[in-house]
Amino acid sequence: xxxxxxxxxxxxxxxxxxxxxxxxxxxxxxxxxxxxxxxxxxxxxxxxxxxxxxxxxxxxxxxxxxxxxxxxxxxxxxxxxxxxxxxxxxxxxxxxxxxxxxxxxxxxxxxxxx
Amino acid sequence: xxxxxxxxxxxxxxxxxxxxxxxxxxxxxxxxxxxxxxxxxxxxxxxxxxxxxxxxxxxxxxxxxxxxxxxxxxxxxxxxxxxxxxxxxxxxxxxxxxxxxxxxxxxxxxxxxxxxxxxxxxxxxxxxxxxxxxxxxxxxxxxxxxxxxxxxxxxxxxxxxxxxxxxxx
Numbered sequence: 001x002x003x004x005x006x007x008x009x010x011x012x013x014x015x016x017x018x019x020x021x022x023x024x025x026x027x028x029x030x031x032x033x034x035x036x037x038x039x040x041x042x043x044x045x046x047x048x049x050x051x052x053x054x055x056x057x058x059x060x061x062x063x064x065x066x067x068x069x070x071x072x073x074x075x076x077x078x079x080x081x082x083x084x085x086x087x088x089x090x091x092x093x094x095x096x097x098x099x100x101x102x103x104x105x106x107x108x109x110x111x112x113x114x
Numbered sequence: 115x116x117x118x119x120x121x122x123x124x125x126x127x128x129x130x131x132x133x134x135x136x137x138x139x140x141x142x143x144x145x146x147x148x149x150x151x152x153x154x155x156x157x158x159x160x161x162x163x164x165x166x167x168x169x170x171x172x173x174x175x176x177x178x179x180x181x182x183x184x185x186x187x188x189x190x191x192x193x194x195x196x197x198x199x200x201x202x203x204x205x206x207x208x209x210x211x212x213x214x215x216x217x218x219x220x221x222x223x224x225x226x227x228x229x230x231x232x233x234x235x236x237x238x239x240x241x242x243x244x245x246x247x248x249x250x251x252x253x254x255x256x257x258x259x260x261x262x263x264x265x266x267x268x269x270x271x272x273x274x275x276x277x278x279x280x281x282x283x
Contacts, residue, residue: 024131055163056230056231
């Protein structure tokens with residue numbers, strides 16, 4: 001699968017160019033995220049603007065992408081589309097991730113205090 | 115504008131994640147053609163995906179991937195939502211019962227967060243009237259994905275559908 005990835009200041013912004021994050025692409029997603037996040041200094045923002053659909057496999061892959069991060073790295077989400085937001089809310093995963101309305105909102109906030 | 119006269123869609127697919135991926139795009143187009151409203155369509159996509167993922171991962175676990183049509187999916191627009199019938203030739207559900215579908219615990223530290231086990235929880239949250247039967251060597255699952263709350267009244271007031279135009283029996 002294809003991703004955009006850029007460093008904005010101290011933040012790594014990763015953008016999946018994929019309409020559907022489901023069981024067919026979940027493993028590839030998690031594997032590629034490992035490479036894309038390896039050198040990120042701290043905050044990683046996953047910009048989900050192009051992803052219109054996530055199923056439980058895709059959700060699991062996003063959780064997996066967070067679990068494989070190194071010490072001091074955090075995975076945050078931005079631009080959840082309505083259906084994707086609903087899956088995060090239903091499964092209470094919206095409480096696990098820091099979620100920003102969009103990419104700009106994620107980039108303008110201060111780094112987390114902790 | 116009256117609702118589309120098209121009220122049903124039927125699909126056959128192989129028991130692979132790729133076949134499910136392709137079916138989801140097709141089902142989305144069909145549901146739009148059936149004038150299924152966006153909120154219901156979104157819920158339907160998730161339920162269809164979870165039901166089919168489970169069939170591929172469990173009923174066909176260990177089976178050699180094949181493009182043979184192993185699974186049939188029927189979607190029917192109803193007044194209260196979208197009815198779904200799924201038939202497959204895989205293994206029966208354990209104890210011939212649908213999984214409980216409890217939500218995995220996500221209260222622990224990051225390294226203990228669940229990466230799976232959400233499927234049947236999501237199905238049960240978004241559907242009603244679940245019925246599972248094993249008939250011969252076929253699994254049959256029926257369910258209704260109800261219209262999200264609040265939409266029914268709004269729709270009834272905003273655009274009345276004349277009898278006979280929405281195709282419901």
